[in-house]
Amino acid sequence: xxxxxxxxxxxxxxxxxxxxxxxxxxxxxxxxxxxxxxxxxxxxxxxxxxxxxxxxxxxxxxxxxxxxxxxxxxxxxxxxxxxxxxxxxxxxxxxxxxxxxxxxxxxxxxxxxxxxxxxxxxxxxxxxxxxxxxxxxxxxxxxxxxxxxxxxxxxxxxxxxxxxxxxxxxxxxxxxxxxxxxxxxxxxxxxxxxxxxxxxxxxxxxxxxxxxxxxxxxxxxxxxxxxxxxxxxxxxxxxxxxxxxxxxxxxxxxxxxxxxxxxxxxxxxxxxxxxxxxxxxxxxxxxxxxxxxxxxxxxxxxxxxxxxxxxxxxxxxxxxxxxxxxxxxxxxxxxxxxxxxxxxxxxxxxxxxxxxxxxxxxxxxxxxxxxxx
Ligand code: NAD
Numbered sequence: 001x002x003x004x005x006x007x008x009x010x011x012x013x014x015x016x017x018x019x020x021x022x023x024x025x026x027x028x029x030x031x032x033x034x035x036x037x038x039x040x041x042x043x044x045x046x047x048x049x050x051x052x053x054x055x056x057x058x059x060x061x062x063x064x065x066x067x068x069x070x071x072x073x074x075x076x077x078x079x080x081x082x083x084x085x086x087x088x089x090x091x092x093x094x095x096x097x098x099x100x101x102x103x104x105x106x107x108x109x110x111x112x113x114x115x116x117x118x119x120x121x122x123x124x125x126x127x128x129x130x131x132x133x134x135x136x137x138x139x140x141x142x143x144x145x146x147x148x149x150x151x152x153x154x155x156x157x158x159x160x161x162x163x164x165x166x167x168x169x170x171x172x173x174x175x176x177x178x179x180x181x182x183x184x185x186x187x188x189x190x191x192x193x194x195x196x197x198x199x200x201x202x203x204x205x206x207x208x209x210x211x212x213x214x215x216x217x218x219x220x221x222x223x224x225x226x227x228x229x230x231x232x233x234x235x236x237x238x239x240x241x242x243x244x245x246x247x248x249x250x251x252x253x254x255x256x257x258x259x260x261x262x263x264x265x266x267x268x269x270x271x272x273x274x275x276x277x278x279x280x281x282x283x284x285x286x287x288x289x290x291x292x293x294x295x296x297x298x299x300x301x302x303x304x305x306x307x308x309x310x311x312x313x314x315x316x317x318x319x320x321x322x323x324x325x326x327x328x329x330x331x332x333x334x335x336x337x338x339x340x341x342x343x344x345x346x347x348x349x350x351x352x353x354x355x356x357x358x359x360x361x362x363x364x365x366x367x368x369x370x371x372x373x
Contacts, residue, residue: 001029001030001031002029002030002031002068002069002337003030003031003033003066003067003068003069004018004026004030004031004032004033004067004069004070004071004333005032005033005034005035005063005064005066005067005069005070005071006018006032006033006034006035006038006039006054006063006071006072007035007038007060007063007064007070007071007072007075008035008036008037008038008060008075009038009072009073009074009075010074010075011041012312012315013073013074013075013312013315014041014042014315014316014318015041015042015073015314015315015318015321015322015325016038016039016041016042016044016073016322016325016326017071017072017073017090017091017322017325017326017329018032018034018071018325018326018329018330019039019042019044019322019323019326020039020044020048020049020051020052020054021052021326022326022327022329022330023049023052023053023054024052024053025330026330026333026334027053029333029334029337030069030333030337031055032049032052032053032054032055033054033055033057033062033063033066033067034046034049034054034055034056034057034063035056035057035058035059035060035062035063036056036057036058039322041318042318042319042321042322043318043319043322044319044322060078061080061081064077064080064082064086065081065083067086068084068085068086068087069086069087069089069333069336070086070087070088070089071089071090071329071333072088072089072090073090073091073325074090074091074092074093075090076090076092076100076103077103077104077107077109078103079103079107082107082109085109085110085357086109086110087109087110087111087112088104088109088110088111088112089111089112089114089329089332089333089336090111090112090113090114091113091114091115091128091132092111092113092115092354093113093115094113094116094354094362094365095115095116095258095259095364095365095368096259096286096287098365101354101355101360101365104354104355104358105355105358105359105360106358107358108357108358109355109357109358110353110355110356110357111353111354111355112332112336112349112352112353112354113352113354114126114128114129114328114329114332114352115128115129116351116352116354116362116364116365117129117348117351117352118347118348118351119225120347120348122347122348123347123348125327125328125331126328126329126331126332126335126348127328128325128328128329129174130174131321131324131325131327131328132314132321132325133173133174133175133178133254134174134175134178134324135178135313135314135317135320135321135324136175136178136254136283136313136314137174137175137176137177137178137179137180137181137182137252137254137283138178138179138182138317139313139314139316139317140175140179140252140254140281140283140310140313141167141179141182141183141186141250141252142182143281143308143310143313144167144250144252144279144281144308145165145186145250147279147306147308148165148249148250148277148278148279149277150162150165150249150277151165152164152165152183152186152187152188153165153186153187153188154187164187164188164189165188165189165249165250166188166189166190166191166247166248166249166250167179167180167183167188167189167190167191167248167249167250167251167252168190168191168192168193168241168244168245168248168250168251168252169183169190169191169192169193169208169251169252169253169254170192170193170194170241170251170252170253170254170255170265170266170290171193171194171253171254171255171256171284171290172192172193172194172196172199172202172203172254173194173196173199173226173254173256175254175283176192176194176199176252176254177199177202177203177206179252179254180192180203180206180208181206183250183252184206184207184208188249188250190206190207190208190209191208191209191210191211191244191248192208192209192210192211193210193211193213193237193241194226194255195216195217195218195226195229195237195255196216196218196226197216197218198218200212211240211241211244213236213237213240215233215236216229216233217229217230217233225257225258226255226256226257227257228257228260228263229263234263234264234265237265238264238265238266238267238270241265241266241270242269242270242273245266245270245271245273245274246270246273246274246275247275248274248275248278249275249277249278249279250278250279250280250281251266251274251278251279251280251281251291252280252281252283253265253266253280253281253282253283253284253289253290253291254283254284254290255284255290256284256287258368259364259368260287260368261287261288262284262287262288262289262290263290264289264290264291264292265290265291266280266282266290266291266292266293267291267292268292268293268302271291271293271302271303271305271307272302272303274303274305275305276303276304276305277304277305278305278306279305279306279307279308280294280305280306280307280308281308281310282294282307282308282309283310283313285297285309285310285311286311289309291307291309293307294307294309295307295309296309296311297309297310297311332348332352335348335349336349343356351364
């Protein structure tokens with residue numbers, strides 16, 4: 001029987017990667033050890049884990065000592081005694097922060113990072129990036145609506161009629177599409193832009209207007225992701241978007257390119273041309289930001305425009321995010337338990353395995369990140 005451990009995240013990361021239902025799902029395949037209060041901030045009590053069949057343990061060291069497979073979100077193993085081979089499975093973002101590789105390499109352990117999941121049909125149920133993207137897009141709209149000085153839907157009242165807010169969504173991937181859908185449900189007028197030509201139809205099918213800018217480079221081999229654009233093209237986008245930004249009450253930016261700094265789509269000059277009271281929520285803050293004024297996890301005010309750069313907005317909706325993560329992680333674990341002896345032949349394990357017994361084995365991480373050792 002496998003021994004799986006669930007580690008508690010940092011206080012500001014309120015999520016847990018395996019819920020009590022996830023523990024039940026793995027019954028018969030694994031014994032689960034859970035660090036006390038690992039699920040508490042997400043609404044899962046220690047008692048619920050016990051009822052589901054997990055053993056609650058006081059300290060992280062105890063969980064690490066008992067389990068051979070350690071699960072977390074972005075909590076990292078801090079070092080310390082290891083009594084046998086350990087496999088760490090998480091959402092480690094080694095592409096963005098390659099310095100995190102060092103410890104896993106030094107300690108000779110194995111680490112899988114689920115943010116490297118291939119965008120294939122088979123991998124869809126394990127796609128943590130999509131789960132996090134959906135919740136982030138939804139939550140970004142609520143945050144913007146709450147910080148905006150204007151209401152979102154059209155409201156007719158005794159004092160007159162309030163016009164619907166105009167939302168501009170930059171980047172129409174998973175987070176952007178969910179932001180569009182949420183803003184539409186709230187009654188906003190929504191416009192959106194993405195460099196991937198394929199996103200036009202998706203944007204329009206949600207009832208939003210697609211902003212056309214000709215000349216983007218699209219690469220069919222990029223696994224469904226956008227590729228880096230020339231500075232001349234980005235300048236052309238900014239010129240076109242400046243006109244829309246001046247009319248927007250809210251801008252939500254989600255544009256990212258894996259392993260690269262996020263493209264600049266909103267400049268200070270554009271912010272100066274926006275309406276006082278407007279709000280920008282920059283979901284690319286952790287990878288440099290789509291707005292030049294964004295500061296990660298800090299509120300910036302410029303020209304009476306509020307600029308927010310939340311880096312873990314999905315954690316504020318911790319119960320729902322954990323529900324999705326738990327399904328993603330338990331599907332991945334079931335797959336891992338069946339296929340781990342043939343990693344080289346399995347695209348899902350090959351793509352997500354980063355460090356194997358201390359050795360950096362992931363080509364994508366090797367190419368895009370700078371290894372420490
Ligand atoms: P992401 O988070 O890497 O990027 C967000 C969006 O930013 C993308 O739509 C990207 O095109 C856009 N972007 C990048 N540079 C831009 C620029 N300069 N200007 C405007 N927009 C820019 O992407 P994501 O949300 O994770 O999804 C990327 C694609 O993968 C989407 O097509 C999505 O539907 C697809 N996908 C497929 C699967 C699957 O098949 N299993 C799962 C999830 C996502």
